[in-house]
Amino acid sequence: MPSHKILKIATSSGSLRHQLSEALGLSEILSQVLINRGISTTQEAERFLNANSAHLLDPFLFTDMRKALSRIKQAGQDKEKVMVFGDYDVDGITALVLLKNTLEKMGIEALHYLPHRIKEGYGLNKNILKRILKSRVKLLITVDCGISNHEEIEELKRHHIDVIITDHHESPTETLPCALSILNPKIKTSGYPFRDLAGVGVAYKLSQALSDSLLTEDLDLVSLGTIADSVPLTGENRIIAKEGLRQLSQTKREGLRALIENAGISGRKFTSTFVSFILGPRINASGRMDTPETSLHLLMSQTQEEAQRYAKVIEGHNRQRQRIENRMLDEAQDLIDKEINFKEHKIIVIAKEDWHQGVLGIVASKLADRFYRPAIVISLDERLCKGSARSIKNFHLFQALVECREFLNSFGGHSSAAGLVITKDSIEDFKRSINELARQRLSIEDLLPSLDIDMELALSDLDEATVSGFDRLEPFGTGNPEPLFFSRNLRRKSEPQVLSRETLKFWVTDGMATYQAIGFGMGPLKDSLLEAESFDLVYTARIDSWAGETSVLLEIKDIFFK
Numbered sequence: 001m002p003s004h005k006i007l008k009i010a011t012s013s014g015s016l017r018h019q020l021s022e023a024l025g026l027s028e029i030l031s032q033v034l035i036n037r038g039i040s041t042t043q044e045a046e047r048f049l050n051a052n053s054a055h056l057l058d059p060f061l062f063t064d065m066r067k068a069l070s071r072i073k074q075a076g077q078d079k080e081k082v083m084v085f086g087d088y089d090v091d092g093i094t095a096l097v098l099l100k101n102t103l104e105k106m107g108i109e110a111l112h113y114l115p116h117r118i119k120e121g122y123g124l125n126k127n128i129l130k131r132i133l134k135s136r137v138k139l140l141i142t143v144d145c146g147i148s149n150h151e152e153i154e155e156l157k158r159h160h161i162d163v164i165i166t167d168h169h170e171s172p173t174e175t176l177p178c179a180l181s182i183l184n185p186k187i188k189t190s191g192y193p194f195r196d197l198a199g200v201g202v203a204y205k206l207s208q209a210l211s212d213s214l215l216t217e218d219l220d221l222v223s224l225g226t227i228a229d230s231v232p233l234t235g236e237n238r239i240i241a242k243e244g245l246r247q248l249s250q251t252k253r254e255g256l257r258a259l260i261e262n263a264g265i266s267g268r269k270f271t272s273t274f275v276s277f278i279l280g281p282r283i284n285a286s287g288r289m290d291t292p293e294t295s296l297h298l299l300m301s302q303t304q305e306e307a308q309r310y311a312k313v314i315e316g317h318n319r320q321r322q323r324i325e326n327r328m329l330d331e332a333q334d335l336i337d338k339e340i341n342f343k344e345h346k347i348i349v350i351a352k353e354d355w356h357q358g359v360l361g362i363v364a365s366k367l368a369d370r371f372y373r374p375a376i377v378i379s380l381d382e383r384l385c386k387g388s389a390r391s392i393k394n395f396h397l398f399q400a401l402v403e404c405r406e407f408l409n410s411f412g413g414h415s416s417a418a419g420l421v422i423t424k425d426s427i428e429d430f431k432r433s434i435n436e437l438a439r440q441r442l443s444i445e446d447l448l449p450s451l452d453i454d455m456e457l458a459l460s461d462l463d464e465a466t467v468s469g470f471d472r473l474e475p476f477g478t479g480n481p482e483p484l485f486f487s488r489n490l491r492r493k494s495e496p497q498v499l500s501r502e503t504l505k506f507w508v509t510d511g512m513a514t515y516q517a518i519g520f521g522m523g524p525l526k527d528s529l530l531e532a533e534s535f536d537l538v539y540t541a542r543i544d545s546w547a548g549e550t551s552v553l554l555e556i557k558d559i560f561f562k
Contacts, residue, residue, distance in 0.1 A: 003557055006450040009486060010036045015373075020045050027466045033454045033473065033483045037234075049238045049472050053216050059205035063191035066180040068164045069209050071139060076108045080138040083111040087122060087144040087199065088287035090280050090295075094144035094225035095166070095203035097299045098218055102207040111135060114292045118357045121386065122412065122419055124152035133159055142166060144199025146177065147184055148412045153177040166202040168231075170398045170414050172405070186414075194236045196479075199258065200225030202239060219244035220251045221299070225270045232417070234480030240473035241475045246271045255298040256558030258307035259283070262315050285317040287326075288358030324356050328363050331355075332377065336367075346438035346447060347395075349431040351385065361417070364504040369393060372449040374400075374438070380424060384409060389418045394446040395438065404433045404522035451538055451558060453486045460512035467541045467552050484557060488536045496530065498523040507556065508537065516544070519556035527559050536560040 005189060006483070008400050013035045020031040023042045039045045047055065057313055059065055075082050082103065086096035096112055103110040115121065122130060123145045129152055132140060139162050146153070154177075163179040184203050185192040197205070204222045208215055223244020223421055233241050248271040251257060256279075260536030263278050286294035294313055295508075301307035317503035326455055335350045348367055355363075360377045367375035368390040374397060378387035391397035396415045401408065407430035411420040422430060476482040493507035493514050507516055517539065519525070529535070544553035 005538075006445070006448050007453055007486060008450050009453040009456055012455070016040070021349040024049070027469055029455060029461065029466055029483075030469045030472070031458070033470075036452075036454050037473075037480060048238070051242055053214050053239060053243050054218070055239055056065070056190070056208075056214060057194060057205075057236055057238075059209040061192050062185075062188055063183040063206065064183055065206070065209050068183060069207060071162055071164065071180055072103070072106075072108070072141075072210060076103075076106055079356075081111065081136055082108055082139045082141065082280045083132065083135060083137040083164055085113045085124065085128075085140055085142045085145070088114055088117045089144075090228035090283045090294035091199040092144035093283060093287075093292055093295050093299065094221045095200040095297065098142070098200060098207055098221050099141065099143055099166075100300075101216075101218075102210050104216065105136055106210060109136060110141075112127075112296075114287075114296060116291055121421070124149040126152070128152075131153055131475050132156070132161070136545055137161060139164070143203045146179070147171050147182070147187070148410070150175070150177045153179055154239075164206075166199070166206055167430075168202055169412055169416075169417050170199050170200050171460040172398075172402060172412065176202045189210070196232045196235065196236070196237055198226040198229040198231045201231075201237065201519065204240070216243060217247065220253065220256060220303070223248060224256075224275055224283075226476060227275040227475070228283070229257060230276070232480050233272065233475055233477035234479040236296070238475070238480065241272060241477065245272070245275075245475055248275075251300075253299065254304050254307035255301040255310065257299065257311050258301070258304070258311035259314070262308075272477045276477070281321070282314050282318045285321045287319040287322050288356075304509075307466040321359060321362075328359055329366060332367060333361055342371075342373075345435055346373055346442050347435050348373060348375040349378070349427070349434065350376075350429055351380050351387070353380045355379040357386050359457075360386070361390070361419075365417075366389045371440075371449050376420075376434075377423045378422065378427065382424065384421050385424055385427065387422060388418045388421065391416045392446070395442055400434055400437050403437060404430055407433060451484060452481070454483045456486045456488070458512065459508070459510040459515060460492065462513065462515070462541055462552055464543060464550060464552055468543055470541070482540045484538060484540055486536065486538050489534050490537055491534050492529060492532075496525055496526050504529070512523050515552050515554050517554040517556050522556060522559070525559060532561045534562050536562075 016035055017028055017031040018562055021028050024045055034045050038047055083102050084096050086092040100110050101111055143166050145167055147167040156163055156176055160300050164181045166183045175180055179253045183196040184190055185197050200222050223241050226240050231237055243457045265274055283295045294310055298310035301315050310527050324417055332350055338350055357379050364375045364377040374391040376387055376389040378385050389397055397418050398413050398415055399409045401418055407426040409421040470483055489508050490508050494511045496504055496506035499505055504519040504522040538557045539554040541552055541554055543550050
């Protein structure tokens with residue numbers, strides 16, 4: 001049974017690999033992985049491996065930082081009303097909690113506003129403006145939003161309300177909103193050298209400037225929002241994630257402790273996977289199913305009892321989200337079977353009544369993974385329909401929406417994820433237009449899933465010491481994936497077993513070394529494995545600990561049968 005994935009094996013860099021290995025005492029394999037991550041000097045490798053909070057960038061590199069700082073301090077001195085306006089996802093909620101806490105430590109009692117995902121939607125709008133005006137605030141600070149809200153910020157200015165934008169989304173136009181200060185690393189005039197901060201990362205830089213401190217104790221929140229938002233874990237984000245996971249494992253926040261306990265991961269080594277697949281979805285669940293205020297209250301809980309109460313509500317929301325998600329995925333598959341012709345449609349655009357708006361993004365993401373092409377999922381409404389979009393590696397989603405903007409009422413996002421609002425009558429024209437763009441820009445190869453292989457190895461090239469060294473590359477995530485290897489002409493050394501959830505397990509050998517291999521969801525390949533005389537394997541390698549013993553374990557990502 002041949003694999004459908006394309007293997008892209010990194011070019012070997014013998015001399016540089018040997019240089020890094022000799023200078024830093026690394027294995028040749030680890031050195032090659034570093035080179036594959038863009039490392040080209042010993043100094044860069046050392047900085048990557050030993051990334052810590054001392055390497056964080058100066059927040060005053062933002063061109064508008066001093067303006068923001070001065071205005072906030074003035075608000076504190078004059079006892080003005082200040083409001084922090086956020087977004088309903090993990091990134092926005094953690095950013096709001098962080099900045100609100102920072103302001104309160106300065107003696108500024110900040111109001112806050114988190115819009116309801118379904119009733120109000122993303123960002124500022126006219127109805128929300130009415131509520132802001134009624135609150136009589138003099139300064140509004142946005143977190144994880146604001147860069148697209150030209151008209152709304154103009155309206156606030158007319159009412160003598162200053163606005164400081166902290167955001168990380170792409171600006172849909174060259175012209176920027178008329179805010180007093182804009183902190184967004186993706187705008188050309190930001191002055192900030194690292195453009196991939198999450199929304200909470202930008203709020204963190206403002207909080208650092210306000211407190212004149214590194215705020216390392218707050219990196220639990222910053223890493224949570226950063227990892228959950230799937231921004232690249234490179235550069236400054238790598239430091240935030242690495243230091244933040246350490247803080248998260250020993251967090252003093254009652255809300256996070258309750259969330260971790262209820263998720264059943266207390267006492268475990270914290271990884272980015274825990275944030276991406278366990279903690280992040282739970283914090284998002286309250287905003288998807290009900291109100292994001294539940295997660296906000298959780299993160300701001302002062303007592304164990306209060307935190308446990310909110311954590312249990314969130315667990316219920318997460319189970320509800322899973323049920324709705326599974327139903328919508330089934331319905332989406334039915335629509336794709338009926339409406340999508342993959343020869344014509346390089347982008348999946350589907351729409352249906354009664355689809356829960358809180359789950360559109362998850363469904364779009366899973367469809368993009370399943371079919372390896374961009375997916376746009378829209379919940380139909382007689383007035384304005386809301387949609388969520390997810391992309392693949394070689395298609396800049398936000399730019400495509402800019403070019404199709406004549407069909408959209410509003411949109412926002414970045415290269416790999418976006419949200420949009422569209423009228424029912426415009427969906428077919430939009431579908432046709434964005435697919436025409438995709439036909440011009442996506443080749444057949446772009447639509448075939450690929451695996452980026454760090455190195456082709458013999459199994460005998462691996463040992464426990466080498467594999468243990470891979471821990472120094474953590475945390476893994478977007479932009480810094482777990483090392484992936486390829487070995488040819490392997491043979492089974494045991495009868496394959498199929499465990500729960502179609503997990504395939506067996507021993508494999510190249511004649512020199514023998515290791516246990518495990519493939520999640522690969523149970524159906526058992527018969528092919530039994531019939532094959534030899535096969536090639538794509539895998540990650542890690543150390544497995546059991547009953548005090550350690551050994552190398554291969555986690556299979558693909559099998560090529562002869």
